[in-house]
Amino acid sequence: MKTIALIGNPNVGKTTLFNALTGSNQYVGNWAGVTVDKKDGYLTKDIKIVDLPGIYAMDTFSNEEKVSKEFLYTDEVDLIVNIIDGSNLERNLYLTSQLTQFKKPILLVVNMIDVAESNGIHINYELLSKELGVNILPISASKGQGVKEIKEFLIKNDSFQAIDSTINFKHSFENKNENETYKYIETLLKRCVKGKKDSKDNLTEKIDSIVLNKFLAYPLFLGIMFLIFKFTFDWVGGPLQELLEKLINENLVSLIQIPLANTSPWFQSLIIDGIIGGVGGVIVFIPIILTLFIGISFLEDSGYMARTAFIMDKLMRKLGLSGKAFIPLLMGFGCSVPGIMSARTLESEKDRKLTALIIPFMSCNARLPVYALFTSILFAGNESLVIFGLYFFGLIVAFIMAIIFKNTIFKKEEEPFIIELPEYKMPEIKSLLLHTWEKGKGFLKKAGTLIFAISVVVWFLSNFNFTGMVDIDKSFLASIGGFIAPIFAPLGFGNWQNSVALITGLMAKEVVVGSLEILYAGGLEAAIAATFTVASGLSFLVFTLLYTPCVAVVATMKKEFSTKFALFSVFYQFAVAWIFAFGVYHIVNLFI
Structure with missing residues (x-):
């Protein structure tokens, strides 16, 4: 078995190359901090590929650097594949200069050659290879250009010792300190690289002059996010969701009722009210979820998401947060689990804990079905505005809690925030659809397993007690709900059905909709319209946004920190x- 380590600066395309070599579908974003731990895959059954976290240097003492350095010092690494950005050779080659310390064979892969060429950068690879004394392969991983040649190179060389260029490579950088190393790189590139465009002609810089403008940055950010929500709920996702809902509730139910005509009433109820009502009540929202994923993935792949972290840094510091923490928070909008795991990139234990505690306030995609259901009934015509407000409110609450924690149990000096702003690029359609499908597939998998199982359990508990099948008001679930309902009464939605639905949401937030569909026995829209007012509806949505995350998030908290920490997050x-x-309910009631 041969082990090949992929290493490079953040955002040079390591994970894209890793996916191309191994066929994996690890998350790829056009911003730093995506890979926070090493990932394994296989080119062949005899060649293992390891994707290491992106780092700028081997002497920064970051958590990512520790992971990479520890792995590279082991004897199991047969070849280091150093990926560098062809449009940023000078910065990338500093890390390259430090890789000689590991005494491993090295292959230098120059990625993003299409970006370099579009910027007028022409690299003499043959001369650069000769000067450095290392094998070089130019590629464009996102377009698949050069990937075949890398596969052939890795498979063809049975023993990487035969291509060991460490001695010559080390000679290029030996006896040089950091100032001297950069001077050598600069001199080397003058001989090997020609024709860089003047910065005035750089499209990225022109866009950034607007996007990062101190007066325009925040309004543009809010405007772009609002357009994403309009695209999701009003223009594309919403209409598709209504169509799918009609197909399931009318066509599918009518079709299934035919073979069920001669079966027992309880079995018909299980299939129609339990399974189709519970699972189908969640599935109808997948067009909205996929549409939002497309919008967010577009921003990530285009390079804009890195800018949001940058422009939020100054504001976050005023609110008591490190700017670097905004990247895990952004990931939390997709799912809190990877967001909490990506908090590993933060330097201190206190910052990691603080960030993990506020990430669940970022509205994950699992809450979308609840938002879409309630806003379509209680706020028809203003769905996108209300849901945009919920996302923004979650961010505000996170900031408030961060200030409280920073000035109480997590007092600490702030750390510098360094992030690379990648070149803007038009996302590849294939890559965009792949990312969207991977996220959507996870939602469908959850619907077919966890949500299915909980729907059956909720149906059983809402239709039976110790005497057998009964009316829902006399069921096990009615008794349980009646016991906990007083907790929610001051919030304006204290009936037992709503209370039970929120409790089942601890398993997965999407289950809230499925549970309500079962508990209100097919008359969900009418029941919501009759049960909720504008004030209590907003209160329910705010509670759904902020309350205890699902068990997967709690388990991640326990794994990353401790049981005590996870329990604290649950109750707080x-x-x-x-x-x-409570505040939203009573304040809104003052004005309506």
Whole structure:
């Protein structure tokens, strides 16, 4: 078995190359911090590829650097594949100069050659290879250009010792300190690279002059996000969701009722009210979820998401947060689990814990079905505005809690924030669809397993008690709901059905909709319209936004930190949600 390590600066395309070599579908974003731990895959059964976290140097003492350095010092690494950005050779080659310390064979892969050429950068690869004394392969991983040649190179060389260029490579950088190393790189590139465009002609810089403008940056950010929500809920996702809902609730149910005509009433109820009502009530929202994923993935792949972290840095510091923490927060909008895991990139334990505690306030995609359901009934015509407001409100609550924690249990000096702003690029359609499908596939998998199982359990508990099948008001679930309902009464939605639905949401937030569909026995829209007012509806949405995250998030908290920390997150977030929902309910009631 041969082990090949992929290493390079953040955002040079390591994970894209890793996916191309191994056939994996690891998350790829056009911004730094995507890979926070090493990932394994296989080119062949005898060649293992390891994707290491992106780092700028081997002497920064970051968590990513520790992971990479520890792995490269082991004897199991047969070849280091150093990926560098062809449009940023000078910065990338500093890390390259440090790789000689590991005494491993090295292959230098120059990625993004299409970007370099579009910027007028022409690299003499043959001369650069000769000067450095190392094998060089130019590629464009995102377009698949040169990937075949890398595969052939890795498979063809049975023993990488035969291509060991470490001695010559080390000679290029030996006995040089950091100033001297950069001077050598600069001199080398003058001989090997020609024709860089003047910065005035650089499209990225022209766009950044607007996007990063101190007066325009925040309004543009809010405007872009609002357009994403309009695209999702009003222009594309919403209409598709209504069509799918009609197909399931009318066509599919009518079709299934035919073979069920001669079966027992309880079995018909299980299939129609339990499974189709529970799972189908969630599935109808997949057009909205996929549409939002497309919008967010477009921003990530285009390079804009890196700018959001940059422009939020100054504001976050005023609110008591490190700017670097905004990247895990951004990931939390997709799912809190990878967001919490990506907090590993933060330098201190206190910052990691603080960030992990506020990430669940970022509205993950699992809450979308709840938002879409309630806004379509209670705020028809203003869905995108209300949902945009919920996302923004979650961010505000996160900032408030961060200030409280920073000035109480997590007092600490702030750390510098360094992030690379990648070149803007038009996302590849194939890559965009692949990312969207991977996220959507996870939602469908959850619907077919966890949501299916919980729907059956909820149906059973809502139709039976110790005497057998009964009316829902006398069921096990009615008794349980009646016991916990007083907790939610001050928030404006204290009936037992709503209370039970929120409790089942601890397994997965999408289950809230499925549970309500079952508990209101097919009359969900009418029940919501009759049960909720504008004030209580907003209170319910705010509580759903903020309350205790699903078990997967709690388990991740336990794994990353401790059981005590996970339990603290459970109870403190429930308390925060209750307080804010209480405030929203009573404040809104003052004005309506």
